[in-house]
Amino acid sequence: MSRREYALVALDAQDRESLYREVRDRDPDIWEPACLRLGVVAGSSQDAYTALCDLLISPVRELRLKGLVALRTMAPTRPEEVLSFLSDRIEESRISYDPILLDAAFFVFAALPDQIGQRAVSAYLQDQSEEVRAAAATALPFWPEWPAGTLLRLAQDRSVLVRAGLISALNSLQETSEKSRAIQALSDSHDPHLKILLSELKGHSVAEIEKPAFQPLNETRVREIIRTLPPPPSGVMEFGQSLDDNPASYLEILRAGLDDPGAAFVLLQLAEVCRDSSLGTLFRTWHRILTVESPELPLQVLGVLEGADECEFLEPLRRFIKACAQASCCSSSTDMVTWSCTRQIASAAHSLWNPSTQNNLSISPLAHKWLDRLTKLAAEFQEINLIQLSSLENELSDLKVELEAGCPRPERDILLNVVAGWQDVLQRDTDNMLGVGVPLG
């Protein structure tokens, strides 16, 4: 398309606003054509190009995906910029692996002109990351011919993920002697999942297989998955679907299984497979709580929540963690009293403004009650002296025992971390009052 033709698709301010709104719509019938239009306009309009770049670097993965769809339309006209963007997306995937975005990026490579895309994909087929090699293997059918030995080398790849990617690509590649040799090499694999994929390929039965209707998992099966180490990926996938389908019930089951051996693994995988990004952030938060042992745990967990998109669902949890992080920053008994009074005053105003920020599925209803107990303990601390310090120390010890028995995980872990920090502070203040550790004059 020439510059002159692009001028025809230039948009006025109103059209542009409507286009940017449609791109963010949830309905694929609206956002898909809008993304294609954005990609066309971005070839000639700096505003649209900036809007597209905003999508590509958005922290929301749905928007990044839409950016890639728009980018595909722009690829033939601005190949160098598009290639640079795609390379950045692949680099990003090494840090936060998202199979959907990675596949979408390789889908865009196919739109680059003059074999630029094929050369890039060819290099990624030999990447050190198995996820990148697998996504590159899936993109093979976008080009009809590959250098001799490419298919066979992938068929012998040490990663099952890469071989599975190759099998899905072989479905669309034309019959050649190299394809037959690759299938033969794949047949030597003992992996049961690959055998199933391969049997579908050999029988060309992929199109005939009907997808089974989604069946939510029962509680026993979920607990089995969480108890297994490592948890079965297909089970976690089904668990993720069940969670998206009915978060209330399945969050409760998951919470009950947080002591099980596979819990941390399941949380990390669920964070990737759940379609709802707020659930993904919740599971990353829980995973951090379960796996990190540090006096700065509340601050680290707050970092996970503050780094995610703002959302109403996570607000009660964020407020709870923020209060715990502030409590864990107390370095003297006076700080503890100040924290307690500040929290009581701020809570009175916040609960009047929006009581629902206290509770929802993101946090156990008991968590705030326990945090309130901690708040009241310090609030009763009227004067800094040895008797009060000793009394608070005893009450904290009692609270710790009660917390262990009565507060559910993962909020219990955070509160115990705060209590442990406070016990250290009290011990230090007591030592200072007694002159312990102070050199005698």
Added chain:
Amino acid sequence: MFDKTRTSGERIHSTERGQAGFDGLLSALRDSLLGQVDPQQVDLYREALYERLDRSRAEVDNMVIPEAARKSVAPVLEQTKVCFERMEDILELVGDYLYEDSGEALSEAMTLFEVVKRQLSRTA
């Protein structure tokens, strides 16, 4: 995420159980402007919030703040008391809108909603 289907009517109902707050009043006002909620219901909501505001004020006023923490707590205490005053202003302005049909009062109330929201986010 799981609460989007709640209507302001349900929020009003929950006020009667002492659950809803000022943010719900804003939604109820919007729904009332769209003709989806009876203004009388909004007025009931407003009255319930007056009572809750009084209780929260008393709670904060009666709080015993130890000498050692008084200086550090003073800014939050001051900000919170200002927020309470603004909330009372909102209730009065909503009353002016409901009883005197004052569009100006409604517009001022909406502005104050934003002001209080910002102030509260600073005390979070």
